[in-house]
Amino acid sequence: MKQKSILCWLIVWLWTVPVWANVAADCERLFEQGNAAYQNEDYLTAINHYEAALHLGYESGEIYFNLGNAYYRNGRLGLAILNYERAALYLPHDANVLFNLQLANLQIKDRVTSPPQFFLIQWGQRLVNFWPARVWAMLLTVAVLLTAGLFAVYWLIELRRGRSLLKGLIGAGLVVASLLLIPLSLRQRLEQHPAQGIILSPGVSSLAAPQPGSTELFIVHEGTKVRLLAEDGDWYKIELLDGKQGWIRSGDLGRIGHSDP
Amino acid sequence: MSKQLICSLLILLSTSLLTAQELRLRASVNRNQVTDQDRLTFTVDIEGVSDFPDIPPPESPDFVVISGPSHSSSIQIINGQMSASKTITWQIAPTRTGQLQIPPISIRYKGKSYQTNAVPVTVSTARTRAPSGAPSAPSADTPAPPATSDEVILRASVPQNSIFKGEQLLVTFELFFRNVRAYDVKKLPEAQGFWVENYPVNDRPVITNETLNGVAYKKAILRQMALFPTTTGELTIDPLVIECEVLVSNQRRRSIFDDFFNDPFFGDPFGTTSRMVTARSAPVKIRVQPLPEDGRPAVFSGAVGQYRIESRIDTLRTRQDQALTLRYIVQGAGNINALQLPPPQLPNTVEVFAPKINKQIDNSGKTIRGTLTYEYVLIPRQPGLLTIPAIIFSYFDPQTRRYCQLPTRSYAVQVLPGDQLATRSTGLNKSEVAMLGQDIRYIYRNSSHWQTRGENVLYRAWFWGLNSLALLIVLIAVGWRWWTDKLATDNTFARRRRAWMLAQERLQPLGEDHTALDHHLCLARWQQALVGYIADRLGLPAAGLGQRELTSALQHQKSKPELIERTARLLEELEAQRFAPTALTPEACQEFFQRTQELVKQLSRVL
Numbered sequence: 001m002k003q004k005s006i007l008c009w010l011i012v013w014l015w016t017v018p019v020w021a022n023v024a025a026d027c028e029r030l031f032e033q034g035n036a037a038y039q040n041e042d043y044l045t046a047i048n049h050y051e052a053a054l055h056l057g058y059e060s061g062e063i064y065f066n067l068g069n070a071y072y073r074n075g076r077l078g079l080a081i082l083n084y085e086r087a088a089l090y091l092p093h094d095a096n097v098l099f100n101l102q103l104a105n106l107q108i109k110d111r112v113t114s115p116p117q118f119f120l121i122q123w124g125q126r127l128v129n130f131w132p133a134r135v136w137a138m139l140l141t142v143a144v145l146l147t148a149g150l151f152a153v154y155w156l157i158e159l160r161r162g163r164s165l166l167k168g169l170i171g172a173g174l175v176v177a178s179l180l181l182i183p184l185s186l187r188q189r190l191e192q193h194p195a196q197g198i199i200l201s202p203g204v205s206s207l208a209a210p211q212p213g214s215t216e217l218f219i220v221h222e223g224t225k226v227r228l229l230a231e232d233g234d235w236y237k238i239e240l241l242d243g244k245q246g247w248i249r250s251g252d253l254g255r256i257g258h259s260d261p
Numbered sequence: 262m263s264k265q266l267i268c269s270l271l272i273l274l275s276t277s278l279l280t281a282q283e284l285r286l287r288a289s290v291n292r293n294q295v296t297d298q299d300r301l302t303f304t305v306d307i308e309g310v311s312d313f314p315d316i317p318p319p320e321s322p323d324f325v326v327i328s329g330p331s332h333s334s335s336i337q338i339i340n341g342q343m344s345a346s347k348t349i350t351w352q353i354a355p356t357r358t359g360q361l362q363i364p365p366i367s368i369r370y371k372g373k374s375y376q377t378n379a380v381p382v383t384v385s386t387a388r389t390r391a392p393s394g395a396p397s398a399p400s401a402d403t404p405a406p407p408a409t410s411d412e413v414i415l416r417a418s419v420p421q422n423s424i425f426k427g428e429q430l431l432v433t434f435e436l437f438f439r440n441v442r443a444y445d446v447k448k449l450p451e452a453q454g455f456w457v458e459n460y461p462v463n464d465r466p467v468i469t470n471e472t473l474n475g476v477a478y479k480k481a482i483l484r485q486m487a488l489f490p491t492t493t494g495e496l497t498i499d500p501l502v503i504e505c506e507v508l509v510s511n512q513r514r515r516s517i518f519d520d521f522f523n524d525p526f527f528g529d530p531f532g533t534t535s536r537m538v539t540a541r542s543a544p545v546k547i548r549v550q551p552l553p554e555d556g557r558p559a560v561f562s563g564a565v566g567q568y569r570i571e572s573r574i575d576t577l578r579t580r581q582d583q584a585l586t587l588r589y590i591v592q593g594a595g596n597i598n599a600l601q602l603p604p605p606q607l608p609n610t611v612e613v614f615a616p617k618i619n620k621q622i623d624n625s626g627k628t629i630r631g632t633l634t635y636e637y638v639l640i641p642r643q644p645g646l647l648t649i650p651a652i653i654f655s656y657f658d659p660q661t662r663r664y665c666q667l668p669t670r671s672y673a674v675q676v677l678p679g680d681q682l683a684t685r686s687t688g689l690n691k692s693e694v695a696m697l698g699q700d701i702r703y704i705y706r707n708s709s710h711w712q713t714r715g716e717n718v719l720y721r722a723w724f725w726g727l728n729s730l731a732l733l734i735v736l737i738a739v740g741w742r743w744w745t746d747k748l749a750t751d752n753t754f755a756r757r758r759r760a761w762m763l764a765q766e767r768l769q770p771l772g773e774d775h776t777a778l779d780h781h782l783c784l785a786r787w788q789q790a791l792v793g794y795i796a797d798r799l800g801l802p803a804a805g806l807g808q809r810e811l812t813s814a815l816q817h818q819k820s821k822p823e824l825i826e827r828t829a830r831l832l833e834e835l836e837a838q839r840f841a842p843t844a845l846t847p848e849a850c851q852e853f854f855q856r857t858q859e860l861v862k863q864l865s866r867v868l
Contacts, residue, residue: 024711027711028708028711031707031708032707035704035706038704054714057713057714058711058712058713058714059711059712059713059714060708060709060710060711060712061708061710062705062707062708062709062710063708065704065705066704066705069701069702069703069704070704072701073701075678090710096702096703096705099701099702100701100702102693102696103696103699103700103701104701106693106696133718134712134716134718136718137718137719137721137724140728141723141724141727141728141731144727144728144731145727145728145730145731145734147731148730148731148732148734148735149731149734151734151735151738152734152735152737152738155738155739155741155742156738156741156742184718188717188718188719191717192715192717202643202644203643
């Protein structure tokens with residue numbers, strides 16, 4: 001009975017692999033067409049190709065980076081920054097992505113400076129953003145498997161020496177695995193429920209309430225990074241780095257994160 | 262005498278050069294307020310012709326000719342144009358007192374008749390004289406000049422006495438004089454309630470001959486001012502006060518050239534002394550009317566005159582954050598100083614600086630003209646189409662007595678997105694400034710890490726599979742360890758585990774080359790396998806187990822009675838055959854083997 005169900009899963013998996021490969025090939029093709037258009041300085045066509053590739057349901061840091069470049073060349077600063085930020089989620093240590101993001105950020109109107117954060121929190125954030133959730137999950141799995149293997153060795157083989165060392169290693173493995181759960185869960189939350197966004201419209205009035213005629217509190221400009229606090233219909237409650245809060249239309253904002261449509 | 266000779270020669274020479282011109286005659290007296298004891302100098306000037314006709318003496322019963330006529334003539338060449346004039350002078354004396362008139366003198370010249378003007382003369386008996394006619398006379402508190410030759414009259418003349426507020430009023434100060442060498446302004450006229458614009462003063466005023474109330478004067482325009490009233494009502498132009506140096510001729514024989522050389526702006530006169538005389542103009546009253554209320558536009562801000570406005574913009578296509586200049590230029594005649602332009606109504610996306618206002622006033626012409634420039638610097642802060650609407654400039658034209666409105670052009674400026682590298686120069690640190698000159702890095706040519714969009718690692722099979730595997734490893738390790746420990750320490754457990762294997766070892770079928778001994782041995786082993794298996798499984802001591810103990814042990818295990826019975830029967834039969842004298846057939850032997858094997862199999866399911 002058990003063997004049968006495993007077989008079933010295997011068949012399903014084997015059947016889906018060619019489909020996956022086919023779609024990925026389409027993605028790859030669109031990506032290359034986009035690159036060719038970019039090289040010919042036809043940035044609008046490049047944007048169309050990259051966006052089409054993303055619509056197929058696959059993504060990568062490189063395609064977001066290239067899309068950001070194409071938007072930058074097309075003068076759409078907000079969309080450029082949004083895509084650089086998305087690229088940075090996948091390629092957190094890529095010098096090109098970070099450079100272009102920094103260069104684009106130099107040109108935004110709002111220079112909101114965040115109040116200085118406690119250094120431990122800063123380090124923590126940097127650590128969480130060091131790898132995507134996938135990598136954290138891999139690390140956790142490796143740690144768990146290693147610990148299990150060591151445990152099996154300890155339990156089955158009658159070692160004459162190094163038993164206490166093995167015990168220590170197992171304990172360390174358990175501690176590392178449970179510590180890895182923290183960045184994994186934080187990063188997972190960041191990716192699946194993006195709480196940050198980039199302003200896409202040239203100038204957006206931030207209102208006191210999610211109603212069209214309410215008091216205008218401040219104006220944010222294209223490219224500014226904001227935090228998302230709440231959603232109400234097609235309105236987002238945003239917070240600037242300096243703590244100012246207000247409501248804007250969801251169309252004026254692009255969320256950084258995978259699940260953004 | 263030699264002077265006269267030279268003069269005559271000059272006239273003779275010049276006659277051929279002169280062309281026939283219109284003849285002008287003018288009669289005048291040196292003064293028109295005389296006593297019956299005085300003499301008058303009656304002068305007739307002829308201009309325009311070279312061959313001067315004869316002039317008869319004045320014929321009137323009221324005057325007698327005492328001497329004369331004496332002639333003097335002159336030729337002037339001004340700008341290459343020659344003009345000739347002749348002066349004929351008589352000394353006459355009145356014969357009675359009262360309002361007299363020197364009648365006109367008629368002559369005929371080349372078939373046409375000409376006539377001089379009549380000259381009124383007032384002859385009194387007393388030596389005191391009343392000041393002459395109202396506006397042109399020196400004011401009453403000034404002592405009248407005692408001698409007739411030094412009489413000077415300063416007159417302020419205005420074209421009209423009633424004007425609108427803001428309209429230009431031209432005031433001319435004219436000096437009528439006979440022998441004045443120089444003058445000095447003592448007090449400039451004050452005009453309260455006016456914006457005053459002075460015309461340039463000529464150091465050497467043009468002197469013309471003019472007759473004022475029949476008396477011949479020289480006239481010089483000393484000063485001209487343009488006044489623009491800033492309030493309404495009755496306003497006064499205060500007098501101008503000057504001091505003149507008047508030449509008084511000595512009692513010496515007058516030559517006909519004296520007048521020529523006695524010209525006040527001509528060198529040192531012969532045998533004259535000078536005297537200082539103060540002259541002042543009469544104050545002038547002006548009535549200033551307010552501008553009409555009806556038809557006054559809302560944007561009117563007090564401009565009066567004739568204007569035109571134009572606007573200029575330096576570019577219609579600019580970049581974001583780059584300044585562009587918008588100019589409004591008003592040109593025209595009128596109260597330039599009071600002009601104001603309404604600011605352009607610009608959208609909030611444009612930064613507007615306070616305008617640079619430039620006024621230029623030109624007083625060289627007949628009316629005060631000027632140019633007013635408003636220069637706005639605009640910085641569009643957003644890309645897109647920037648519309649600069651027209652402004653409306655309104656003024657009042659005093660000639661037509663109507664308000665005029667002039668709109669300027671409106672502009673649509675295309676604002677391109679800015680060269681943003683150049684615009685952000687504030688709030689950047691040193692490394693950021695260093696980045697400004699750089700461009701973005703090039704795209705990636707290939708992408709190796711495709712993954713499902715919106716991938717959630719917690720939904721991936723490998724994650725949970727590998728972690729479960731780890732758990733499985735742990736469980737297997739623990740289980741294995743437990744199993745081996747149990748086998749090593751628990752004998753009953755070990756026997757139970759090994760029971761099946763042992764039974765299988767013992768249950769060997771009969772070989773090919775079977776003998777009777779073999780039969781018995783095989784049957785014994787099969788019996789042993791069956792008994793051993795049951796003993797091992799139930800944890801009974803293997804040695805000395807009888808059929809009865811086995812049956813009771815099986816019954817204790819609550820096995821099926823049928824199985825117990827079969828076990829007991831097989832054991833009995835095996836026991837019986839072991840010690841039977843005859844050998845079994847191979848078939849029977851095989852049957853025993855199969856039955857034993859079957860029974861062990863059935864027991865393994867139960868025990």
